[in-house]
Amino acid sequence: MGTVTKAAQPYVAFETSPEQYRHWRLSFDGPIATLAMDVAEDGGLRPDYRLKLNSYDLGVDIELADAVQRIRFEHPEVHAVVITSLKERIFCAGANIFMLGGSSHGFKVNFCKFTNETRLAIEDASAHSSLKFLCAVNGICAGGGYELALACDEIHLVDDGNSAVSLPETPLLGVLPGTGGLTRVVDKRKVRRDLADFFATLVEGVKGRRAVEWRLVDAVHPTSRFKEAVATRVGQLATASDRPHSGPGITLHALDPEVSDASVTYRHVSLRLDRERRIGHLTVRAPTAEQPSTPEQIHAVGDDWWPLRAFRELDDVLLRLRLNEPEIGTIVVRTEGQIEDVLAVDRVLVEHSGDWLVREVVLLIKRTLKRLDLTAHSFFALIEPGSAFAGALFELALAADRSYMLDDPERPNAVALSPMNAGLLPMSSGLSRLQTRFLANPELVDELLAEREPFDAPAASDAGLVTFAPDELDWEDEVRLAIEARATLSPDALTGLEANLRFAGPETLETKIFGRLTAWQNWIFQRPNAVGDRGALRAYGKSGARPEFDWKRT
């Protein structure tokens, strides 16, 4: 909770588009896109701070996430992206400290989480969409600025005697680099741990040849040759792409949900809030209209295609939940429609996965489901007659902390698997949700995937695909009591519980960032040594103020 006076937290919406950007300039030159940071000082989400020196807040990162998404969908002819700055001698000063100082603990954590996911989306585009990123660090590059650079495939630093990369959070602010910096330094770039220790305690950072020798950047170039070297190298990076040589892409139109105090309603997704009980009812509807089945038809339909639209809506609603509805702790997940309609879409997604647009849609579904895995709310899936928990939509039940399926012989109710459950939508751990579920019996995964018929409640329960399958006599009480009980538990303990249980199995760079780094950062972020009256985050920027620490190590 800390003792900092918190500014009023504005409602955050996540939709934007290039013509609305205030902080980034997105330009195109054949296969190369350039994303240039030019943060508007007065363009913060709140009025209590100014975004000096290309420092950023959530609004700046929302634009970055939007730009990366649009390059993927709207500009398939782009094969490589340069990320750079339009400010003189400044690449990016990192997250704005005064913004952090005035933010609630929960906002800080969710800000870091979203920013991390944006970095991971860049890495996802590189790994799976053949879209490479070069960071042209043309000035000082500190904290979150360097974390953005770390997310790129290559980091090129100008060698002007001044520009350096740094992670000064620990010495300056008494916290950690919050968006994966430490993990990416030692695990992605494999900087030696003792050098990383030195680097991460150094306010001024590292520049020039030493930055290359320590693996902190890939190359340094003198000012006079910097632009040319970057242009040459990004041209090389672009040549290996398997994306189309020309457009057009499709346009991602605004989702424009209907928002009231009690609900957020999209075309295929809706969220209804029961504020008194602190429960959200989230419903995803299967397609009802005819869906395209060939790449040509899919490209023609564009962002009206059901899987793209439905999962963009789901992504948007999850972000709104995180930032705007922290008290709605339990989310009841339902689906509506015909299983067969979902399975038909899944067949098209799998059959045409070689098409660049279909590939992007599958990757977007994957990222959205990861977002759900990483959302600090409890999810209970209710599988009732009329639901459509099949294939990609069944992942919602697998991602949920628990699922309840009504077993009423008089009212047919089934779930179904599809090839979409077989590894195309991995969790952050690299495992599919079925593999995670059946860690104890890995052979079950293939057996279940081979089953062509839907599973009714007894079959789903026997197979371990659902948690509980109460009959019609027990259903109402059992489900109601389970949801009510969940809503009485400590929200902090639930966040920790879920962060541990959801990620059984192997750890990866991604899971390390969220499970190890972020967890430590959460703790540090609310210690008096950071946010107390004399904590380092509060002392920052006050002339003459030095933090006072309780020196006990913990």
Next chain:
Amino acid sequence: MGTVTKAAQPYVAFETSPEQYRHWRLSFDGPIATLAMDVAEDGGLRPDYRLKLNSYDLGVDIELADAVQRIRFEHPEVHAVVITSLKERIFCAGANIFMLGGSSHGFKVNFCKFTNETRLAIEDASAHSSLKFLCAVNGICAGGGYELALACDEIHLVDDGNSAVSLPETPLLGVLPGTGGLTRVVDKRKVRRDLADFFATLVEGVKGRRAVEWRLVDAVHPTSRFKEAVATRVGQLATASDRPHSGPGITLHALDPEVSDASVTYRHVSLRLDRERRIGHLTVRAPTAEQPSTPEQIHAVGDDWWPLRAFRELDDVLLRLRLNEPEIGTIVVRTEGQIEDVLAVDRVLVEHSGDWLVREVVLLIKRTLKRLDLTAHSFFALIEPGSAFAGALFELALAADRSYMLDDPERPNAVALSPMNAGLLPMSSGLSRLQTRFLANPELVDELLAEREPFDAPAASDAGLVTFAPDELDWEDEVRLAIEARATLSPDALTGLEANLRFAGPETLETKIFGRLTAWQNWIFQRPNAVGDRGALRAYGKSGARPEFDWKRT
């Protein structure tokens, strides 16, 4: 910091022996040892709580750790251990809540860490010493009691209609199971994550057949057949051991260091405290006397053998640092002696690793170095003329956050590797410290290990074996400034920084427990929802008191 009134924290010493035990009965029957918990209610480390229902505090766990260690060294004829309870219908109620409620945040965290290490020592004995553990759960088994059971190879539960296993921390106390419970449930026992979610939110736990079906226990037996079933099964577990069929073992005598306010002095290890600067000077001395070179000689020398004695001393001093010296944030690590004397011991350790006692000594060195990796203090190794950073002792430099080696051509100063650096002393991640260090260039590890000659400062620096190698002109200032600068940084940020940088590379059950679970628990442990005036930990046990939560999810 919380708002709970903290009881005065007694100085904790970690040495004990069976004749001093107040809480455990250790008995022997041929190849089977029985460790029976019988906690003395009035035997707590502090007077402000009573250890009812076989609940435990740090003192109880210190005895458990001692017992496991002594079985390994003093009773090689023991091949399997039964852990059970002498209390009627109660196995163990877990960590004592009133003890937790009255403890500082730092004490709670370090208590959980030590308890976890004790659990891991049980698993280490099973995996590497051929010593199997069967937990005979003969009554209610809650929280940390179940976490103890989870550390055993098999869990047998009495089926008396009453006895259940449970992790009630979240519903009862608003915190997480603190000693690995969640990780062991889903990662070790591979309980399905949705069932684990249900289980870990259930105060009353799970019993009988369901406990077996959900993989929470391995077997249930009716009361009438329980003892016999346990005896039969532990007999089977004992048969696969490669430990000797008969003793004697060696005796682990008390280390009895000389302790003053400014120092702790053992035979081979000493710690000098500079309280004003918050710096500890830790020195490990190489052997000076003649060391045994054959198993017969080693067994005859017993716990006087240098590597056993020196690393027992190091282990003890690390524990004292953690619990009793939280403000001594920076530890300067030095060694003294002849490199060749350390390398000679290493050769014996490697050559006779098939001997049960030598194996135990190597495993103890491994566990001690892991303890160092997990100690939340900064370690800087100073490699100066007269030091003996070779082989197993060079692991101290590799484990340190940084190392400084004096490069003075006029004063010979060298480090050396030995086969002990080649994988016999892995970190929690499973990698050797050299492998972790050279993640970017794995081929370097074998190249360096092939080098028979010691490395002088330029060579060590070129090889990447030390962080910095200042010359005699720079040495004093550079080292002094580095240590002073370290001591000014936020102790919380350093704890998080080190927890991230030290564990580059793969994650394992162990690293997940410390890096993911414990980090979340740290955070939850100091939130007002747990330790505030109306937090769940404070409300526990007060009649009619219900916790009041800030419902925001984070």
